Amino acid sequence: MTTITTPRGTATEESVAGPSPARTRPRIRGRTVPRGVRRLLGPLLFLAAWQIASSTGLLDAQTLAGPSVVAKTGWHLVQDGTLGHHLWVSLRRALAGLVLGVLAGLVIALVSGLFRLGEDVLDGTMQILRSIPILALTPLAILWFGIGEEVKIILVALGCAFPVYINTHAAIRGVDPRFAELARTLRIGRIGLVRRVVLPGALPGFFVGLRFSVTIAWLVLVVSEQINADSGIGFLMTQAREFSQTDVIVVGLAVYAVLGLVSNGLVSVVERRALRWRPSFEGN
Amino acid sequence: MATELRGQLAAGAATTVRGLVRAFGERTVLDGIDLTIRPGEFVALLGRSGSGKSTLLRILAGLDNGAGGKVDVPSRNAVVFQDARLLPWSRVLDNVVLGLGRSERGRGERALEEVGLAKHARAWPSTLSGGEAQRAALARALVREPELLLLDEPFGALDALTRLRMHALLRELVARHRPSVLLVTHDVDEAIVLADRVLVLTDGRISLDARVDVPHPRRRHDGEFASLRARLLAELGVQDDSDASVNDALASDGVSEALASDGSDSEPDTDSPEPNTDSSGPNTDSSETDTHGPETDTSTSENDTDSEKQT
Numbered sequence: 261m262t263t264i265t266t267p268r269g270t271a272t273e274e275s276v277a278g279p280s281p282a283r284t285r286p287r288i289r290g291r292t293v294p295r296g297v298r299r300l301l302g303p304l305l306f307l308a309a310w311q312i313a314s315s316t317g318l319l320d321a322q323t324l325a326g327p328s329v330v331a332k333t334g335w336h337l338v339q340d341g342t343l344g345h346h347l348w349v350s351l352r353r354a355l356a357g358l359v360l361g362v363l364a365g366l367v368i369a370l371v372s373g374l375f376r377l378g379e380d381v382l383d384g385t386m387q388i389l390r391s392i393p394i395l396a397l398t399p400l401a402i403l404w405f406g407i408g409e410e411v412k413i414i415l416v417a418l419g420c421a422f423p424v425y426i427n428t429h430a431a432i433r434g435v436d437p438r439f440a441e442l443a444r445t446l447r448i449g450r451i452g453l454v455r456r457v458v459l460p461g462a463l464p465g466f467f468v469g470l471r472f473s474v475t476i477a478w479l480v481l482v483v484s485e486q487i488n489a490d491s492g493i494g495f496l497m498t499q500a501r502e503f504s505q506t507d508v509i510v511v512g513l514a515v516y517a518v519l520g521l522v523s524n525g526l527v528s529v530v531e532r533r534a535l536r537w538r539p540s541f542e543g544n
Numbered sequence: 545m546a547t548e549l550r551g552q553l554a555a556g557a558a559t560t561v562r563g564l565v566r567a568f569g570e571r572t573v574l575d576g577i578d579l580t581i582r583p584g585e586f587v588a589l590l591g592r593s594g595s596g597k598s599t600l601l602r603i604l605a606g607l608d609n610g611a612g613g614k615v616d617v618p619s620r621n622a623v624v625f626q627d628a629r630l631l632p633w634s635r636v637l638d639n640v641v642l643g644l645g646r647s648e649r650g651r652g653e654r655a656l657e658e659v660g661l662a663k664h665a666r667a668w669p670s671t672l673s674g675g676e677a678q679r680a681a682l683a684r685a686l687v688r689e690p691e692l693l694l695l696d697e698p699f700g701a702l703d704a705l706t707r708l709r710m711h712a713l714l715r716e717l718v719a720r721h722r723p724s725v726l727l728v729t730h731d732v733d734e735a736i737v738l739a740d741r742v743l744v745l746t747d748g749r750i751s752l753d754a755r756v757d758v759p760h761p762r763r764r765h766d767g768e769f770a771s772l773r774a775r776l777l778a779e780l781g782v783q784d785d786s787d788a789s790v791n792d793a794l795a796s797d798g799v800s801e802a803l804a805s806d807g808s809d810s811e812p813d814t815d816s817p818e819p820n821t822d823s824s825g826p827n828t829d830s831s832e833t834d835t836h837g838p839e840t841d842t843s844t845s846e847n848d849t850d851s852e853k854q855t
Contacts, residue, residue: 445623448643460633539670
């Protein structure tokens with residue numbers, strides 16, 4: 261900033277009064293480029309490098325197909341309906357498992373959070389069970405439920421129930437006791453207390469759990485579909501592995517990524533709407 | 545130790561407390577309180593930090609069931625806490641009519657209008673200022689048409705200017721709705737400005753019970769105001785040496801005592817670090833000084849209280 265040094269005093273004053281270095285930096289680098297576009301630069305560079313490595317043969321297709329091949333394969337899979345079919349199957353499983361698991365976690369959290377007896381009976385059990393990695397249950401689950409749809413949905417549901425339980429239960433316990441006191445002075449009764457104070461107060465915690473659950477739903481689904489399935493994105497990828505179709509595998513990865521992003525975005529939208537009373541809530 | 549909480553009294557019922565005792569472990573906080581609040585009477589309860597004044601209010605509010613003695617409270621009573629305690633997830637109007645029927649929303653709106661918050665009915669509590677939130681809390685209490693209004697340092701967390709405005713509003717609302725009021729405060733001026741009667745709680749007993757005969761509008765520089773103020777501060781073990789005229793004013797006592805108060809048995813207790821029994825939060829009662837103006841310096845000097853007590 262002090263590169264312009266003229267003999268005149270005014271120039272010195274200008275440079276003193278000029279913007280601080282911290283402010284000038286983005287102005288110089290990205291004067292016309294919006295931040296969102298600048299953030300895309302990294303991924304685009306990565307894609308370009310990948311494409312160049314594939315085209316020049318540095319990266320052979322057996323190891324990893326190039327972006328253009330992946331895009332082409334993806335387009336074919338969409339056109340012949342293969343992707344749509346498997347996507348639909350996976351979505352159904354994830355959604356069914358998520359709904360079941362979230363409901364179960366929520367009901368158990370309510371019983372345990374609202375009733376002393378419920379807490380004594382359920383909370384300890386849940387805390388022990390949650391230390392088991394859900395995927396370690398896969399062998400048992402296959403023995404019990406076979407390799408049909410149920411086993412996948414049940415595994416997803418199990419994975420989703422715990423985060424919702426843990427966070428909702430903690431949130432119910434964490435509701436400000438001063439509000440319970442207020443409820444007493446207003447004589448709104450136990451049902452009023454639950455409906456007007458405890459449940460809305462526990463809602464932020466529930467959403468924290470729900471976000472974890474959505475992530476876990478996909479995680480569990482991916483694994484269970486790769487182990488035993490004849491349909492679904494995971495099956496598509498497993499099948500591709502056997503024929504060394506790295507392009508199909510990458511398509512599957514991309515689909516999972518999109519699914520994860522979209523489902524997280526949906527939860528964000530719902531959350532933002534439900535918690536709009538929060539002053540500084542910025543769902544991301 | 546069981547409190548007889550009889551709530552079914554006739555409209556405009558009095559509040560009576562007889563032989564109320566409350567102990568927390570070894571510590572007796574309230575040691576035989578007798579108190580009657582007549583219908584429509586505005587009583588201020590002063591006391592030092594940890595004197596048990598908030599405990600007394602909580603017992604009257606039905607929030608403390610561990611007390612012994614007899615308590616008769618009108619069934620329609622309402623509490624305003626130091627914190628506005630608005631549910632952050634309910635809009636202001638929903639907070640005001642919380643627990644009332646759906647048909648009462650109109651009344652809730654009128655109550656908000658009374659406290660000057662009609663425009664904020666649909667706002668979230670987090671968008672209100674401290675004074676606005678406390679006004680909403682007042683509306684929530686008044687919409688229930690209480691026969692007894694319990695105020696637990698309701699203005700303690702507000703700045704001095706807002707507090708003055710709230711005093712005016714409260715006077716206006718009380719004049720209109722005519723509930724009995726018990727105002728717990730540590731602000732002597734607030735007590736004198738608002739109340740018909742001022743009590744001082746010392747060592748678990750009511751050590752002073754004075755009628756406030758200062759005519760409205762009550763100004764701090766009036767002789768009667770100043771003399772009562774000095775008496776109350778002395779009772780609280782605080783010397784007010786900011787105003788020389790106070791001692792003169794003491795001679796011309798404009799206060800008639802409603803109940804004989806034995807000041808001699810309430811020796812100014814040394815500032816032993818008492819556990820704070822006030823439930824309103826860690827910051828409650830942190831300051832015994834009031835903040836109305838630069839001239840109200842109530843620096844605590846326990847040694848000088850005896851000279852003040854001679855009156």
